Amino acid sequence: MALPPLDSPQWQSPWRAFIWGLRSITQTILTVVLFVTYLGIGALAHDTNFSLAWALASTLFVWAGPAQIILITTLGSGATIIQSAIAVTVSAIRLFPMVVSVLPLMRTPTTKRRELFFAAHLTAVTLWVECHRFLPQVPRERRIAFVHGLGFGLVSVCLTANTIGYFLAANLTQTLGAAILLLTPLSFLFSTARNSREVADVVALVLGVLLYPLAAKMNSGLDILVSGVVAGTIAYGVHWWREVRA
Amino acid sequence: MSFAQLIGDWHALAVLFVAGVIPNQIWRMLGLWFGGGIDEGSELLVWVRAVATAILAGVIAQIVVEPPGALASVPDLLRYGAVAAGLVVFLLTRRSIFAGVVTGEVFMLAGTWWLG
Incomplete structure (x- = not known):
């Protein structure tokens, strides 16, 4: 499936754009990866004694795989609500620059802030990656509808996966459970690496991975924040230095 | 499994809201608010x-x-090895996410099997 050309009459209706967005979930391996990741989250929720409704509500309202895994794992291992909330808040900081960088791709001079509400809610790593890939092929005034379709499709896939994973959990061996949990870091690592076109992105990714274990030794509870800001700032420094020399 | 079990208790859903939903939505809404300018x-x-x-x-x-969870049952070196093997194949296949993920998984499963 290829998207219609930018000047095609196919793009005249926002509803059509929504459908094109929905259909685009079949055009990316990340949909399969999300499916299996959320299969794992459903299984993890079951094993940690959360209800199916809880797992589905977390997917619908949190909509961030790493945050959901951190939330389930910390609450399941006996952390307090406050400790879990801090860990999740820190892991979710990355959503802020994602939203900041993705919304300008959809905005037109007449777009109101409230029209971007659902696009902001749907923004997570997969949608962020796919927006940068798909949106240049979508006329600007139809991008919000397209993203709504894409997000609706991805959320539906994940809710289905959660439900299947939840019921599979009783039958999953420990090794298969581990294999499903390993999908999350592998898929996030490679999808981010594939989207890293500029040197700054690569430096941020590599340093972010390498600095985390060092930051974790400080045991401040803000490890991810510390390693992220340091690695990201060094990456920005590399970008800045290259710009100055160019 | 009864309907009541599938819903669970309201306390857990309240915890989800406080520790899961709010910490994520704060950043998205800040992005929506400040991203405009x-x-x-x-x-x-x-x-x-x-x-x-x-x-x-x-x-x-x-x-x-x-x-x-269950991933903790896999030895440290096997987990690192799986990610490293996946990364090598990802780079060799000109950034194929699929090839990288499958390699990492196969490495871990084969290692678990080999270690018995």
Whole structure:
């Protein structure tokens, strides 16, 4: 499936754009990866004694795989609500620059802030990656509808996966459970690496991975924040230095 | 499994809201609020994107270094080896996410089987 050309009459209706967005979930391996990741989250929720409704509500309202895994794992291992909330808040900081960088791709001079509400809610790593890939092929005034379709499709896939994973959990061996949990870091690592076109992105990714274990030794509870800001700032420094020399 | 079990208790859903929903939506809504005034190609955005990437990289490292649930049953070196093997194949296949993920998984499963 290829998207219609930018000047095609196919793009005249926002509803059509929504459908094109929905259909685009079949055009990316990340949909399969999300499916299996959320299969794992459903299984993890079951094993940690959360209800199916809880797992589905977390997917619908949190909509961030790493945050959901951190939330389930910390609450399941006996952390307090406050400790879990801090860990999740820190892991979710990355959503802020994602939203900041993705919304300008959809905005037109007449777009109101409230029209971007659902696009902001749907923004997570997969949608962020796919927006940068798909949106240049979508006329600007139809991008919000397209993203709504894409997000609706991805959320539906994940809710289905959660439900299947939840019921599979009783039958999953420990090794298969581990294999499903390993999908999350592998898929996030490679999808981010594939989207890293500029040197700054690569430096941020590599340093972010390498600095985390060092930051974790400080045991401040803000490890991810510390390693992220340091690695990201060094990456920005590399970008800045290259710009100055160019 | 009864209907009541599938819903669970309301206390757990309240915890989800406080520790899960609010901590995520705060950042998205701040992004929605402040994103309006920021230019797509601005230097600030290059920096925030680099930080976002690095924080995600940290989450990736955290899951591998301090694994949750069943993943903790896999020995440290096997987990690191699986990610490294996946990364090598990902790079050799000109950035195929699929090839990288499958390699990492096969490495871990084969290692688990081999270690018995």
